[in-house]
Amino acid sequence: MINNDVLRSLRFMLNISDAKVAEIIGLSGLEISEASIRACLLKDDEDGFTPCSDEVLAHFLDGLVIERRGRDDSRPAQPIELPVSNNMVLKKLRAAFELKEDDMHAILKASDFPVSKPELSALFRKVGHSNYRTCGDQLLRNFLRGLTLRLRG
Numbered sequence: 466m467i468n469n470d471v472l473r474s475l476r477f478m479l480n481i482s483d484a485k486v487a488e489i490i491g492l493s494g495l496e497i498s499e500a501s502i503r504a505c506l507l508k509d510d511e512d513g514f515t516p517c518s519d520e521v522l523a524h525f526l527d528g529l530v531i532e533r534r535g536r537d538d539s540r541p542a543q544p545i546e547l548p549v550s551n552n553m554v555l556k557k558l559r560a561a562f563e564l565k566e567d568d569m570h571a572i573l574k575a576s577d578f579p580v581s582k583p584e585l586s587a588l589f590r591k592v593g594h595s596n597y598r599t600c601g602d603q604l605l606r607n608f609l610r611g612l613t614l615r616l617r618g
Contacts, residue, residue, distance in 0.1 A: 466551055466602045472525060473506055475539045478613040490521065492528035492536075493545070495519065495593035514604070519549040530578035551600035552588055555608065559589075562612070569608075576611035578604065 476486055485501045490497050504515035523545045546553055559569065568583065573580050587598035 466554075466605050468549065469505055469509070469514075470521060471554055471605075472517050474528070474609045474613070475525070476506060477598045478609065478616055480617065486525065488519050489528040489532050492531045493524040494542070495524040497524075505546065509513075513573065520545065521550050523547060523553075523581040526554065530557060530561045534563065551602065552606045554605060555588055555600055558612065572611035572615055573608060574611075575614055576607040578607035578611070580604070586590075608610070 473488070476483075480484075481489075483506065483618060484498045486502045486506075487497050487499050490502075497592070501521075505517040505521065507514040509609050516520065526549075527543075544569075558564070564572070567581065569585055570582070573585075583596075584598065587596045588600050589602075590597040
């Protein structure tokens with residue numbers, strides 16, 4: 466999925482301002498201006514549109530985990546994982562919102578995209594594992610829609 470679409474969906478889901486998006490990104494160690502965020506949130510056919518880099522999205526996802534769950538000072542900061550994949554977006558959102566397997570199933574079912582338990586667990590395996598499955602754009606889009614319904618009602 467395109468990084469700009471993910472960022473736009475998450476901003477809408479959380480109902481936050483551009484300044485708050487920049488603040489969340491700052492929690493993970495990347496300073497970015499509100500103007501840069503605004504440019505990333507524009508539609509791709511609008512003037513001033515800027516593609517959202519993997520680095521910005523990765524910092525936003527890590528910052529979101531810190532924002533929602535707090536910083537763990539007992540452990541050293543984890544390096545940013547690049548490139549950003551749909552599987553990584555799912556993992557970070559699962560961590561940020563403290564979702565269990567049943568929650569994930571309920572979210573996908575609410576968006577009319579049911580997934581079996583083995584299929585879902587395959588999305589969270591390491592790359593190279595025999596049961597690893599790549600998360601498709603449609604699954605991530607439906608997950609974001611279902612999570613939005615859950616959070617915003």
